[in-house]
Amino acid sequence: MSGILEGRIAIVTGAGRGIGREHALELARQGAKVIVNDLGATADGQGASDGPAHEVVALIREMGGEAEANGADVADFEQAEAMVRQAIDSFGGLDILVNNAGFLRDRMLVNTAEEEWDAVIRVHLKGHFAPLRHAGAYWRAEAKAGAQRAARVINTSSGAGLQGSIGQTTYSAAKAGIAGMTLVAAAEMGRYGVTVNAIAPVARTRMTEAAFADMMAPVDDGFDAMDPANNSPVVAWLASEEAGDVTGRVIEIEGGRICVEQGWTHGPSRDLGRRWESAEVGTALRELIAQGAVPEPVYGAG
Template structure:
């Protein structure tokens, strides 16, 4: 069987458990050398342990692959830079960045504290930005030296960020930001041979099994639609050289279903040719809304 990532070098953040673990294992099966990043924090982001990352590295080596551990806090700018350097110094380069790390502190909006907001935004949004920023700088330098790589970035958004989710204001805001970051990065980095896409995975993980217990129940038999491993083959292909014509996309994965998300688009419009008067706006806007597509419902409504 051909391996679509033979000889390529990947970083997977948050790869000690759940979806990230499955990504790391699948990328290794497909021939990639993997930097397995995980801080080993609890579900709410507190504490640290190197055990989860070491276990994944051991599993990859047992299957005959190559992997090293990394315990960086991905939202720390300098630690993220060191993680990229580790990949280059250990394996001779970097081709793939899978941004996956994150945690939740779910609250209804009126109960969310400033500390909870800052912590979740930091790990998801800055935790995507910092590794991407340093990887992009490396790829730009490589391109300028005539060594342009077929580089791939796969970010992790969520249905909560695309459609919204009750009780997850902070998480939804962070994941929406990741989707927008993906679009801009794709536009900026294409000149250096870099594609940037995002997935919106659906899976049974520490973050979802308590929030959506009925949806995340174990499959009684047959195909388990909530298995985290369902998402990883899509990530592996997006990380391949073959996927060079796909960028700036957000792809939702649920069981055996792949869905290309269609985000904000210009809809119905009316140009009055001058500044609007406040009393004119109501009728015009209601007419436009009547012909616009209905928004999808927020999860949990």
């Protein structure tokens, strides 16, 4: 197989179903050798099965590509390290890390249990950190040894993390954390030839089927704007050597639309040159808020 990723070696986490599955297939179509990671859990993170990862591996091999399955819990530090080592040992290195694994435990804030918070933060936020930490250490060592790779990381944030989403306090916090991690990792790892970007995908998957129940069918022209595969060409390009000048970006993908997100920036300010008196703050802060941009509404807000 040949394409814009020919000869490159990739890991895709959460690649047994949904968006991750389409990423793994597209990277393989473009010539990458792929470690297909999936724990095989349910949509809310329960249980495990090696079936989904092996099914995707079989599809890649049927296309003439190279792939291996991996069943690591990506939020387990040692298992994440072993996953990175599998790519190096099996295919001779690692060029691409696509962090995608996750699940939902949606609740309104006051109904969220501590266990639900811990589980979602763990799989999304630590599940991005652990593979990135070990892949980053490998790429740093390669660079110091004079064998710098054109490495690429694509993380998975969400509109819920960028604009917020009613009923998804925990998920939104995790996805916002991933966006912040992306910015810092891009700044730290550029010296080793690594770019780090994130996507905010929109798709109909088993995690979102209830929310998108009214958008199940393709539109009249046959284009299904909610197809998970719509996100994967952007990931494939970001994973290519050509994309070496793009880093520290969060890109929203919705059907055929791509949007470069603009996060926190410094807005209107006022400096008194001394400590503020408590009674002074209200008037000044209201004036500054009036001068600034109006925030986008939280998803699901009235």
